[in-house]
Amino acid sequence: MPRALITGITGQDGSYLAEFLLARGYQVTGLRRRSSTQNLHRIQHLTGLSLVEGDLTDLASLVRVLDETQPDEVYNLAAQSFVGSSWQQPLATSDITGLGVLRLLEAIRTVNPRIRFYQASSSEMFGKAQTVPQHEGTPFYPRSPYGVAKLFGHWITVNYRESYGIFACSGILFNHESPRRGLEFVTRKISDGVARIKLGLARELRLGNLEARRDWGFAGDYVEAMWLMLQQPEPKDYVIATGETHTVREFVELAFAHVGLDWRDHVVVDPALFRPAEVDLLVGDASRARRELGWRPRVDFPTLVAMMVDADLERLGGGRRAGYSLGPDDGPTEAGPAPGGRSGTGDGGRRMPHRDDAGREGGAPGGGPG
Ligand code: NAP
Numbered sequence: 001m002p003r004a005l006i007t008g009i010t011g012q013d014g015s016y017l018a019e020f021l022l023a024r025g026y027q028v029t030g031l032r033r034r035s036s037t038q039n040l041h042r043i044q045h046l047t048g049l050s051l052v053e054g055d056l057t058d059l060a061s062l063v064r065v066l067d068e069t070q071p072d073e074v075y076n077l078a079a080q081s082f083v084g085s086s087w088q089q090p091l092a093t094s095d096i097t098g099l100g101v102l103r104l105l106e107a108i109r110t111v112n113p114r115i116r117f118y119q120a121s122s123s124e125m126f127g128k129a130q131t132v133p134q135h136e137g138t139p140f141y142p143r144s145p146y147g148v149a150k151l152f153g154h155w156i157t158v159n160y161r162e163s164y165g166i167f168a169c170s171g172i173l174f175n176h177e178s179p180r181r182g183l184e185f186v187t188r189k190i191s192d193g194v195a196r197i198k199l200g201l202a203r204e205l206r207l208g209n210l211e212a213r214r215d216w217g218f219a220g221d222y223v224e225a226m227w228l229m230l231q232q233p234e235p236k237d238y239v240i241a242t243g244e245t246h247t248v249r250e251f252v253e254l255a256f257a258h259v260g261l262d263w264r265d266h267v268v269v270d271p272a273l274f275r276p277a278e279v280d281l282l283v284g285d286a287s288r289a290r291r292e293l294g295w296r297p298r299v300d301f302p303t304l305v306a307m308m309v310d311a312d313l314e315r316l317g318g319g320r321r322a323g324y325s326l327g328p329d330d331g332p333t334e335a336g337p338a339p340g341g342r343s344g345t346g347d348g349g350r351r352m353p354h355r356d357d358a359g360r361e362g363g364a365p366g367g368g369p370g
């Protein structure tokens with residue numbers, strides 16, 4: 001039975017990747033950092049997942065975890081991943097999102113250099129995009145401390161591949177979303193806001209730059225590409241994207257229209273939510289992944305928007321779509337027992353209570369960049 005270690009197991013992608021690998025017969029261990037509150041809501045429905053404690057800022061913990069779990073594959077999904085917060089916490093972002101990759105690669109080199117390694121690189125590295133669409137050869141021009149930190153992680157991954165022969169791949173993933181997306185990211189902020197307005201729980205939705213364009217796909221599709229990269233004969237870097245770009249405004253329009261509302265009656269543009277430096281246009285060319293991995297996105301843009309709005313309506317409205325009537329369960333939900341053979345929610349992952357998603361705009365309190 002192949003063994004995989006996933007960092008960032010409590011996040012959006014960690015949960016989908018764990019599901020994917022468990023379904024393929026992997027023995028999966030998730031690395032989680034110590035938290036004073038429950039944050040297992042995205043993975044509590046999974047059985048057979050083991051958790052170990054460690055932190056990307058603590059090299060000793062990474063060496064210990066690799067030594068104890070002896071994985072064949074390591075997926076590094078952990079990061080301070082919210083671009084807006086990277087201006088509020090540039091040093092912490094660089095330490096976790098940038099140097100954390102180096103610590104993990106050093107731990108791999110020390111414990112077992114035959115481990116296959118996946119690094120979660122990002123289209124944010126293209127920043128002020130130098131070509132349209134962006135592909136593996138497009139020059140990088142990051143526009144945020146997060147993008148700069150990811151660029152370090154990307155190049156140190158390439159460097160460890162070239163210096164030590166480690167099977168290390170960097171997946172340059174464009175934005176991917178789902179009902180499990182954190183509430184601070186714009187798509188989930190919109191789907192949650194639309195559901196609240198439809199259900200009479202809120203009147204307005206405050207957003208920043210509506211003209212930014214992103215290439216949005218479904219997270220469940222993208223984790224398959226991570227796995228495919230580590231199954232190839234040679235390690236390489238791959239762009240993963242849909243090839244379509246849409247403005248934030250288009251996402252807003254579709255999300256409100258899905259519940260029969262006009263977005264112009266509810267959306268307020270708040271200049272405080274604009275970023276110090278913006279990434280205006282991202283659209284990826286995933287032809288290498290299509291050709292060499294046989295990977296394709298399955299969920300299109302309108303389906304993604306509808307899926308996210310419906311999931312938030314169900315979460316906030318007690319699961320009754322017809323009439324969108326209010327249910328009793330609009331607050332934090334008990335996260336339940338930890339995975340690892342013990343019972344989860346019992347819902348097969350279809351309905352996910354979002355304990356720490358009860359807040360609204362998590363990333364930019366006090367009107368900082370959104
Ligand atoms: P996410 O939901 O924000 O999850 C981030 C994960 O990293 C969480 O599990 C978090 O744990 C963990 N983490 C943060 N700091 C850590 C530390 N010091 N040590 C150990 N774990 C730590 O992010 P995501 O959307 O799943 O994205 C997964 C990865 O892909 C990230 O590296 C992200 O930057 C990258 N990426 C994402 C996208 C996208 O569109 N989603 C696109 C390109 C690249 P806590 O629960 O304890 O905070």
Ligand code: G4F
Nearest residue numbers: 081083122123124174175184185186207208209212273370
């Ligand atoms: O949803 P976002 O916060 O995602 P962003 O900045 O594109 O970053 C995400 O995708 C990256 C891949 O390209 C990942 F690497 C990264 O970890 C993360 O997953 O913002 C998207 C756009 C931005 O242009 C932002 O200015 O939406 C715009 N926006 C407009 N109003 C807003 C808001 N973003 C947020 N978060 N909140 C707003 O109110």
